[in-house]
Amino acid sequence: MSKKIRVRFAPSPTGGLHLGGVRTVLFNYLFAKKMGGDFILRIEDTDQTRFVEGAEQYIMDTLTWCGLTPDESPFTGGPYAPYRQSERKAIYRQYAERLIESGYAYYAFDTPAELEQMRNDFKTAENPSPQYNHRIREKMKNSLTLSASEVESLLTTGTPHVIRIKMPEHETITFTDMIRGEVSFQTAQVDDKVLLKADGMPTYHLAVVVDDYLMKISHAFRGEEWLPSAPVHILLWKYLGWENDMPEWAHLPLILKPDGHGKLSKRDGDRLGFPVFAMDWTDPKTGEKTIGFKERGFLPEAFVNLLALLGWNDGTDQEIFSMAELIEKFSIERVHKAGAKFDYEKAKWFNAEWIKQSSIFSLQSSIEKVLSDAGIQVDDKEKLAKVIALTKDRCTLLTDFVQQAGFFFKRSETIDLAAIQPKWDTAKKAFFTALITAYENVNHWEATELEKICKELATTHQLKPGELMLPLRIMLVGGKFGPGVFDIAAILGKEETVNRIQKVIALLQ
RNA sequence: GCCCGGUUCGUCUAUCGGCUAGGACAGCCCCCUUUCACGGGGCAAAGACGGGUUCGAUUCCCGUACCGGGUACCA
Numbered sequence: 001m002s003k004k005i006r007v008r009f010a011p012s013p014t015g016g017l018h019l020g021g022v023r024t025v026l027f028n029y030l031f032a033k034k035m036g037g038d039f040i041l042r043i044e045d046t047d048q049t050r051f052v053e054g055a056e057q058y059i060m061d062t063l064t065w066c067g068l069t070p071d072e073s074p075f076t077g078g079p080y081a082p083y084r085q086s087e088r089k090a091i092y093r094q095y096a097e098r099l100i101e102s103g104y105a106y107y108a109f110d111t112p113a114e115l116e117q118m119r120n121d122f123k124t125a126e127n128p129s130p131q132y133n134h135r136i137r138e139k140m141k142n143s144l145t146l147s148a149s150e151v152e153s154l155l156t157t158g159t160p161h162v163i164r165i166k167m168p169e170h171e172t173i174t175f176t177d178m179i180r181g182e183v184s185f186q187t188a189q190v191d192d193k194v195l196l197k198a199d200g201m202p203t204y205h206l207a208v209v210v211d212d213y214l215m216k217i218s219h220a221f222r223g224e225e226w227l228p229s230a231p232v233h234i235l236l237w238k239y240l241g242w243e244n245d246m247p248e249w250a251h252l253p254l255i256l257k258p259d260g261h262g263k264l265s266k267r268d269g270d271r272l273g274f275p276v277f278a279m280d281w282t283d284p285k286t287g288e289k290t291i292g293f294k295e296r297g298f299l300p301e302a303f304v305n306l307l308a309l310l311g312w313n314d315g316t317d318q319e320i321f322s323m324a325e326l327i328e329k330f331s332i333e334r335v336h337k338a339g340a341k342f343d344y345e346k347a348k349w350f351n352a353e354w355i356k357q358s359s360i361f362s363l364q365s366s367i368e369k370v371l372s373d374a375g376i377q378v379d380d381k382e383k384l385a386k387v388i389a390l391t392k393d394r395c396t397l398l399t400d401f402v403q404q405a406g407f408f409f410k411r412s413e414t415i416d417l418a419a420i421q422p423k424w425d426t427a428k429k430a431f432f433t434a435l436i437t438a439y440e441n442v443n444h445w446e447a448t449e450l451e452k453i454c455k456e457l458a459t460t461h462q463l464k465p466g467e468l469m470l471p472l473r474i475m476l477v478g479g480k481f482g483p484g485v486f487d488i489a490a491i492l493g494k495e496e497t498v499n500r501i502q503k504v505i506a507l508l509q
Numbered sequence: 510g511c512c513c514g515g516u517u518c519g520u521c522u523a524u525c526g527g528c529u530a531g532g533a534c535a536g537c538c539c540c541c542u543u544u545c546a547c548g549g550g551g552c553a554a555a556g557a558c559g560g561g562u563u564c565g566a567u568u569c570c571c572g573u574a575c576c577g578g579g580u581a582c583c584a
Binding site: 108112115124125126127128129130131160162164180183184185186189190191193194196197198199201203204223224225226227228229230251253254256258261262263309310311313315316317319336337338339340341342343345346347348349350352356391393394395396404419464465466467468469470473474477479480481482483484485 | 510511512513514515516520521522523524525531532533534535542543544545546547548576577578579580581582583584
């Protein structure tokens with residue numbers, strides 16, 4: 001039998017795809033692949049989260065980058081199209097009305113002002129936010145309090161109205177969550193949620209149940225923030241007569257702010273200087289740009305890896321997992337119940353590990369891109385491969401290659417002369433001038449040979465090699481960083497090495 | 510306020526009644542390195558609290574505290 005495992009989520013109101021969202025998708029994907037089921041994605045497009053321009057493409061790009069391509073497009077045609085909520089309005093209304101006919105829901109005509117009035121009137125110190133519940137609904141303007149003819153006339157005159165679920169007064173709703181086990185709620189504690197809004201669009205509560213049923217969803221993953229509304233959804237499955245088709249639920253723990261309290265938000269990233277979105281996103285309305293993990297220099301493998309370990313582990317000390325290993329080892333039972341604070345330092349560590357263990361070949365094109373974005377053109381692929389081999393263990397982010405590897409292809413615009421100048425004298429000048437000559441005559445241009453020549457020459461000039469390494473480095477690199485100097489010279493080649501030394505000697509006069 | 514979840518080093522976590530409580534990130538120290546990193550070695554660092562149950566509780570149960578979520582015609 002085929003399983004359909006779906007995640008349903010909304011992108012952030014401005015359109016970006018947030019860490020928590022990607023992780024929900026990831027867990028869902030891992031579970032689906034592990035079970036051999038289909039991986040389905042449903043995306044909200046209502047109200048505040050109604051798609052802004054480019055958001056659909058952005059979401060697909062993000063999923064592709066992460067390697068989480070869904071088995072069905074969440075946007076275009078497919079076996080259960082249409083997928084956009086706005087195109088399914090008639091479907092939702094039909095089921096909402098069916099609920100009214102069977103007495104499980106009712107029309108409510110209260111205006112926003114009246115609702116606010118009610119909340120004000122019933123607000124007390126003990127109950128700061130009164131709910132539209134079984135007690136309050138008796139006092140409001142709805143099809144339970146109005147006569148049938150009054151309702152009829154309000155409806156025919158097109159009075160704005162919503163459809164609300166009629167929560168039972170005293171029932172206990174119990175269900176099993178794949179992560180949390182048995183959870184129960186008292187219906188008296190939950191209010192008569194709106195199912196269909198005045199504009200005819202469904203709320204999440206109605207849409208999630210109707211769509212999951214119609215689309216034959218077998219497992220539903222979502223964030224923990226949905227747990228309190230689970231009883232509404234369970235009741236809806238029951239009231240619609242679909243109880244036996246209800247999916248299994250999994251409420252994932254939240255990703256929390258690294259410092260203070262609460263859910264991680266886009267603002268925290270801006271505030272603390274790390275990405276929160278998977279990829280760069282520019283809000284088409286405001287033009288505001290939010291940086292992504294990808295553009296910050298993360299490898300998709302590392303991003304997926306760090307996300308998976310935020311709230312899950314396989315019980316061993318292993319921390320580095322490929323997607324294939326994650327699929328093999330993932331188990332929903334081992335997902336934590338508690339939320340996890342996001343730690344950017346650890347996130348970077350995952351990336352460094354992935355850079356170290358990635359092959360030169362697989363890194364080549366992304367590094368070439370990073371360098372070219374920084375205005376450094378790579379002409380020689382073979383040279384690039386050598387440079388990557390020499391520098392990849394030193395880089396945490398792909399963008400670190402700009403500093404660690406850039407000078408191989410383009411001379412540094414700034415040269416840290418201040419680091420050599422104070423100790424520069426005629427003896428050193430004589431040495432480096434002699435070194436140029438010696439290097440010009442080298443037959444085997446490779447690191448150990450260059451080192452040997454340099455040290456022998458130092459001895460004949462009665463200089464300590466230690467005093468010469470730093471100046472040489474600055475001459476070749478421009479600053480106090482990078483791999484071993486002779487390895488650098490070896491890759492740079494004879495002509496370029498000699499030129500760089502010459503140029504700096506000239507500058508020091 | 511009420512409802513629902515959660516609670517092991519600063520952080521992410523291991524432990525499914527036997528613990529000298531393990532690993533990783535971050536921190537500190539040493540080694541390696543005539544740059545900076547990588548790497549290697551080491552140090553420091555935790556069971557929220559109070560009751561039970563048990564020969565034995567971090568592990569099971571109950572309270573309390575604290576944290577998080579929800580309490581919208583947002584998702």
